[in-house]
Amino acid sequence: MTTTTPAATADAELPRLRLDTPPLLVLPILALLALPLIGSFPTWVTLTVAGLAMGMMIFIMASGLTLVFGLMDVLNFGHGAFVSVGAFTATLVLLPMQGWMQADSVLLNLAALGLAVALAMLVTGLLGWAFERVVVMPVYGQHLKQILITMGGMIVAEQMIHVVWGPDQIPLPLPTSFRGAILVGDAAIEKYRLIAVAVGLIVFVAMFLILNRTKIGLLIRAGVENGEMVEALGYRIRRLFVGVFVAGSALAGLGGVLWGLYKETLTAAMGGDIMVLVFIVIIIGGLGSVGGCFIGALLVALVANYAGFLAPKIALVSNILLMVAILLWRPQGLYPVAKR
Amino acid sequence: MMLHRILSGDFPRSRVLALALLVVFAGLALAPFLFPGARAINVAATICVFVVLVASYDLLLGYTGIVSFAHTMFYGIGAYGVGLSLYSVGPTWGAVFMGLTLSLMLSLALALLIGLFSLRVKAIFYAMITLAVASAFAVLASQLSDFTGGEDGRTFSVPEALRPGFRLVENEIFGTAINGKLLTYYLVFFSALALFLLLLRVVNSPFGRVLQAIRENDFRAEALGYRTVVYRTLANCLSAATATLAGALMALWLRYAGPQTTLSFTIMMDILLIVVIGGMGTLYGSVVGAALFLLAQNYLQALMKQASDGLAAVPLLANLLHPDRWLLWLGVLFVLSVYFFPTGIVGKLRSRK
């Protein structure tokens, strides 16, 4: 440790943990409640894993958006465009590299995927940077225009995908070694879902560490609460914001690749479609809160999967009901962000 | 003065604009006689409905400063309400009114609920929630296919007097048959006119001025003693009800209600585009905007097709000009107009004087 930590007193006065637990409990309670309704344990396991996988992907797509909102009070309605662009960019690598994708080798499969993800994140990151400069910057502080402009940006981006990749949907098969399922007891768990869960966890942990252990992370958290004070301490919050915007866009690109492989077909509208869930997630989580976004994403996805099995016709409505229920309980979302 | 009362004292205040409005009005009023083709009259009826739809949206966006993505939901409720009622009860006027009443009630209840839930928070919150609710509603409508006809929608018969086979007068007048189709057109036209003038009255009433005050500075309006939530919710309900009526008119005209013509997000985007391009915060913008937009949509796309075919040798450019990429150009136009002409066509015309 550093010399500045007054170790003796830090031990003597144990810091009260301010972890707000009830929202954490919602998740297991929901899963347990679903078990008797579904009736069959293996089905429940399959659904739960599917829900977790979907939740992780939504979290990856939503986390950047919620941070950008928290930091600069900017809500990017065009965020979905990065999801689509990410997925379509990945095809630039994955389709020519069918050889590696179809090869019966985990390494080759991973290499192709890794390349695709890297390219997708690079492109969406750059696009995010340009989007921030051209589209978002002129409308800081004007919510109405922000919503309109970013929505317009999304239309243009979606149409540009059509221009570049043509109007048809593109099939995107999974690489060989990620196909199929593994059996755990009687429950079949698709391999790709496990991968999605793993990637989501890695992103969450990395984000958690950055936000809590690095100075940049501290600045982001401080900026979410009180951007003016961060500036008064001598930091340029704009740079911070651009960084977060770019990172958030790149994450949306990553989410797009994962989501595209999950669906195995790409459409230009896929980003816009998923935005509905993303918005529900960040509202549920509390605008600006990464932790809330994580829990919210898992909640939404689990509910969607359970409802999809129990009452397929009202699956999407179930998420609205979930949102209403959460907002009745906590009007600002699960983890409201303290604002100046 | 008579005109003063009809327009609620809200004059075009620009010669070009007045002329444009007059042209649109005359064109729509005489459309069946001026442009006899089936397609032309269809465009004219759609313009009538869209003027109301867009004007009611402008009441929210332009006058109250609320961004809603649920406007097509209310529009769809109106269309489905009348459509499903006619479909299941049969082609009577009673069914029309029953459908209308039920859908108005549903719309008002939903608008009230969404409003109370989210209007007290930020504009952004409302936008997100309406987006979520509207898309859930659209999915619901296509999922409950036994009831709504799913993706295919429902085709239904309208009351006798509105059917093309119905003849009010045996002879043709100015070469146009006076049939049920014509009657339907004028039903649509006059209802739209009445609704538009009603909205004009609302925005120029004291109520409308409070809305504008809230839009400018809700904090201050609240300090002056106006319950902003109440005003916003009222505006929301009024706008929803008008959109519902517009939907009902559209259903009567098309004799069809389906997701593509009412609930789809594309229509929501069209509304947004028309409001912004026509001019936010002025109802005349919806008239000019809707007329231009729908004319362009119906006739300009043909032009794009020709250009695209002509450029078939240059793949990317041909793609750019493909008629399906119509939305691309609109999107660009939309973004540019939000930046550079936030007051839209009407604002430009008025400032030129």
Added chain:
Amino acid sequence: MSEAMLSLTGVHTHIGQYHILQGVDLTVPRGELTVLLGRNGAGKTTTLRTIMGLWHASRGALLFDGEDITRAATPHIACAGIAYVPENMGIFSDLTVRENLLLAARADEPNAARLEWIFGFFPALKKFWNQAAGTLSGGQKQMLAIARAIVEPRKLLLVDEPTKGLAPAIIQSLIVAFRELKAMETTILLVEQNFGFVKSLGDTVAVMDDGRIVHSGPMAGLAENRELQQKLLGLSLDTHQ
């Protein structure tokens, strides 16, 4: 050497359409503690925010240590050497005490000796070192806010109403802190309502009303002149010992 560390000449500030500062002339001499007094709504906070670049002056000029900062951005002004303790303290409640101080330091870690010096008059900060700042009491938050401003030496300190809502015991520890800072010849601009608190601390004093400076001079002059106090601050010494 009492040339000016900071000087405002004819500064006007608009917030939206409101004209708040209407020609403020203020000089903060180097190495001294200047007190800015004035009734509620006089424009004291607006003056500090204008200095920090959080509002921009629509007219007039601000000169800090020889540099024109009238149009400068807030981070630039902060880096030029001004530390700011806002009226609402601007604590990052999600972050721990340690993290709050870490962000205030330009160096990677705050200087240990300086921290010990701060703990000398604000022991609570040491006690709650790893606790989320949002859980601190109001007085402890104020200590943290001031500690953040002095965790490294800065050329000028702006402090907005530090005694607001604090108990006398805590005000006492603030007095100690300001004495220590004065002993190190720190230049300070202190906004206050509590005349008793600043009477003994201030070297010079300025009084604001309606967006203008209506009086300025040495503190001693005002502290001894009851009539002037009565006139400027509406105080009588019976209520404010």
